[in-house]
Amino acid sequence: MEISNHSPVSLYVQLKDLISQEIRERELLPHDKIPSERELCEKYNLSRTTVRQGISLAVSEGLLYRIQGKGTFVAEQKINQGLISLTGFEETVMGRGLTPSMKVLEARLTTADVHITSLLNLPLGADIAIFKLLGIADNVPLVLFHYYIPAEIAKEALSMIYDSEAKRGWFSFTRYFREHKIIELGVARQTFEAAVATPEQAEIMELETGNALFKVTSIIYTREEQPIELRHAYYRGDRYKFSISREVIS
Numbered sequence: 001m002e003i004s005n006h007s008p009v010s011l012y013v014q015l016k017d018l019i020s021q022e023i024r025e026r027e028l029l030p031h032d033k034i035p036s037e038r039e040l041c042e043k044y045n046l047s048r049t050t051v052r053q054g055i056s057l058a059v060s061e062g063l064l065y066r067i068q069g070k071g072t073f074v075a076e077q078k079i080n081q082g083l084i085s086l087t088g089f090e091e092t093v094m095g096r097g098l099t100p101s102m103k104v105l106e107a108r109l110t111t112a113d114v115h116i117t118s119l120l121n122l123p124l125g126a127d128i129a130i131f132k133l134l135g136i137a138d139n140v141p142l143v144l145f146h147y148y149i150p151a152e153i154a155k156e157a158l159s160m161i162y163d164s165e166a167k168r169g170w171f172s173f174t175r176y177f178r179e180h181k182i183i184e185l186g187v188a189r190q191t192f193e194a195a196v197a198t199p200e201q202a203e204i205m206e207l208e209t210g211n212a213l214f215k216v217t218s219i220i221y222t223r224e225e226q227p228i229e230l231r232h233a234y235y236r237g238d239r240y241k242f243s244i245s246r247e248v249i250s
Contacts, residue, residue: 012053015051109130121226142236186223188221218231
C-alpha cells in the first residue's frame with residue numbers, strides 16, 4: 001500500500017490505514033515502537049501535521065498507544081467478537097491467527113440451587129454439571145467461562161474435557177451436544193454487562209484487580225425451547241470488543 005496525493009481518501013487516513021495494514025500483516029508487532037514523526041514525514045513525504053493526525057487517529061482506534069517521553073507503540077490488538085451469531089471461542093481465536101487452548105479450573109457434579117434450576121427449567125434438587133474453563137490464546141488468558149448444564153446431559157463431558165486439555169485443544173460444548181447427544185440447538189439469549197475483575201478473577205486471568213471485563217450471560221436452548229446450558233463468560237476488556245451491524249429504522 002502506498003500513500004497517494006491523488007486518492008480521494010485524506011492523507012492522514014491513508015497513513016493510519018498503512019499502519020493498520022502493517023499490524024495485520026505482522027510487520028509491526030505488539031509493543032513495537034513505530035518510527036518518529038520526523039521519520040514518517042521523510043519516508044512518505046508528508047507534513048508534520050498530517051503525520052500527527054494519522055497517528056492520533058490510529059491511537060483513537062486502539063491501534064497504537066503513546067508513552068510520554070518515549071514514543072508511540074503498537075497496541076495489543078483486540079479480538080472482535082461478532083454478535084450476529086453465537087461463535088465459539090476456538091473459531092473466534094483461530095480467525096485471528098492465534099492458537100486456542102484451555103485450562104480446566106473446575107469440573108464436577110453438584111445439586112443446582114433455586115436460581116439455576118429456574119433458569120434451566122429443572123426440578124428442585126436436580127443435579128447439574130459445573131465447568132469452569134480458562135480460554136487461552138497463544139498462552140495469554142483471555143476469557144473465563146462458567147458453564148452450568150443438566151447432569152444427565154453433561155456426565156460424559158466430565159472426563160472428555162480433561163482429554164481436550166491434555167491435548168492442548170478446546171472443548172466445544174456446542175459440538176458435544178450435537179455429536180454426542182444428537183441435540184438440535186435453537187437460539188441463545190444473551191445479556192451484556194460491564195464488570196470489573198475480582199481478586200480471584202484477576203489472579204486467574206493475569207490482570208490487576210479492578211480491571212475492566214465484559215460479562216456475557218448466555219442461555220442456550222434446543223429447537224424445542226428447552227434450556228440446556230447456562231453460561232457466564234468474562235472477557236478481558238483490554239483484549240476484546242463486540243460488534244454488530246444493525247438496520248437504521250429512524
